Amino acid sequence: MKPTISTIGRFVDQEVTIGAWIANKRSSGKIAFLQLRDGTGFIQGVVVKSAVDESTFEQAKSLPQESALYVTGTVQADDRAPSGYEITVTGLKVLHKAKDYPITPKEHGTEFLMDHRHLWIRQPRQHAILTIRHEVIRATYEFFHQEGFTKVDPPILTGSSPEGTTNLFHTQYFDEDAYLSQSGQLYMEAAALAFNRVFSFGPTFRAEKSKTRRHLIEFWMIEPEMAFVEHEENLQIQEQYVTYIAESVLRNCPQALAALERDTSKLENIQAPFPRITYTDAVAWLQEQGFDVTWGDDFGSPEETAIAEHYSKPVFITHYPKAIKPFYMEPDPENDEVVLCADLIAPEGYGEVIGGSQRIADESLLEANLEKEGLSSEAYAWYLDLRRYGSVPHSGFGLGLERTIAWLSGTEHVRETIPFPRLLNRLYP
RNA sequence: UCCACAGUAGCUCAGUGGUAGAGCCCUCGGCUGUUAACCGAGUUGUCGCAGGUUCGAAUCCUGCCUGUGGAGCCA
Structure with a gap:
């Protein structure tokens, strides 16, 4: 079976490509953290500016919430990660750039959530x-x-x-x-x-x-x-x-x-x-x-x-x-x-x-x-x-x-x- | 069907009789370990609908609509 987030632990130190969505992201000038989900779980993708080409880093910083992409990177065991693993990203292929995803990281009411x-x-x-x-x-x-x-x-x-x-x-x-x-x-x-x-x-x-x-x-x-x-x-x-x-x-x-x-x-x-x-x-x-x-x-x-x-x-x-x-x-x-x-x-x-x-x-x-x-x-x-x-x-x-x-x-x-x-x-x- | 509470920006809410507000989202800029990241700037309105009271209503009154929680009924 091809790698998924739920089975990522079997691929430590290997390069994998997973299909995923951007659940959330955080970035600074030289590092970006992509919260990725693929339906089987959640994992953080780390994009380091100095380790990837300029366009990949700019893309990582600008991806809106719930955009779809293929993420390629090396699986790392990391105690700082809630699941124990992270992906150090080496490449991104954007499949779809989402726009104005309604469910934002803040709170929402029941009616709004039920409508969505x-x-x-x-x-x-x-x-x-x-x-x-x-x-x-x-x-x-x-x-x-x-x-x-x-x-x-x-x-x-x-x-x-x-x-x-x-x-x-x-x-x-x-x-x-x-x-x-x-x-x-x-x-x-x-x-x-x-x-x-x-x-x-x-x-x-x-x-x-x-x-x-x-x-x-x-x-x-x-x-x-x-x-x-x-x-x-x-x-x-x-x-x-x-x-x-x-x-x-x-x-x-x-x-x-x-x-x-x-x-x-x-x-x-x-x-x-x-x-x-x-x-x-x-x-x-x-x-x-x-x-x-x-x-x-x-x-x-x-x-x-x-x-x-x-x-x-x-x-x-x-x-x-x-x-x-x-x-x-x-x-x-x-x-x-x-x-x-x-x-x-x-x-x-x-x-x-x-x-x-x-x-x-x-x-x-x-x-x-x-x-x-x-x-x-x-x-x-x-x-x-x-x-x-x-x-x-x-x-x-x-x-x-x-x-x-x-x-x-x-x-x-x-x-x-x-x-x-x-x-x-x-x-x- | 009944009782209670609520309806203000795309979302979550503050504003209780005198100029319509904040955070998030989005856009731009900054930041090498963030965890609903953070910092700075900017855009965003039929204040649920209709009527009434008042010099003046998001705010008070009446009716209606919608939602939420509960009751009844049941799993």
Whole structure:
């Protein structure tokens, strides 16, 4: 492979040529420092006036920010460099001279940066976050492959709402109404009965007018579903999975974490098993803390955050009341008022990163729940079929990719964890 | 949908009733180890929009628009 900034350490004392952009530059009368980036990393090119011809030095001094060029020079190990290496430049070939690059070295506001998201992703901080995104995705495939899961892709265009509660994006499917998927779960249940252990990874859409640092209109979800797996084992797989991606990020993204100044002790803490609290105990604890909640209420964001702050690890809140959870969740055999479900709440206020449950295996119970929700059993006929032909206990969960990345990378807002976020009033670029 | 805050140069902001400002960016000059480099000079305005109060409004009032943070909803 030809040299890149990320592999430059293999070329110490050799002359290399790399394609790069000018991230920034500083110069004095007889020396110029080019902050170079090539998409794989950042390195400083040092241009010494006495060591190159006149035109090369003048060019180096006059290159505007984000100009593109081929840089030829000798790789030097240097303790003064953040990455440990520098390039002593011997020649430059300018490919494109940029003009008035909008993102200057000073501060910018959110709206301006979001309007220039196509350029913003070049900046070190954004580059680091998206590097961690890649690692989470890579580790996800690796984990589920190792654990014997098959990746199955549910459809994105659907004819009906799986849960009927959240707002869906409406579109046309020739002469029919169609909606963009808000979850592939029901299809993944079908897949689990065909492949045993399956996972999906794809975009999902919520037409909610949410305006918080935890919400995107379009976001990516990982939805595993497992046949012959009950509530307890479901939680264990979630713990192992989350532990695995945290360890992978720690091991494989040290530079990105350093660039983000992430407190890595917080990530080292993410080790299975995770603490658990039942909904009922959580309500009692919240009441002690002075929260105005009664049994049967769903928790709001402040309640979730308070519970999460009580632990140094992510925490499972289990056994929610049946009435505030979707129709497909299996009732607890020991208490018919609650279901075998769990939400995983991340520490540091990042909120719910996983929602999961054991699914109802009994056809008549599922049919009764559909009716209670006012959902037509015709639209769900195929879903009921799964309870007619070899129904088994099965469980699954959904992990929100962007919230997980925000948490692991220590990013305040999920909009920076996806290359081109879709937010309320934000469809450009 | 609701609550709070904000909108002044390309960008980030100061200016709270009396002549429109600074830094960055850009241009020119200086500087051999800079790290958001630094020093000097120069260019840059529909003060979000509409109406009102006032001798006089970027500044006070009303409405609207846009953005940011949060709530609800959820991952």
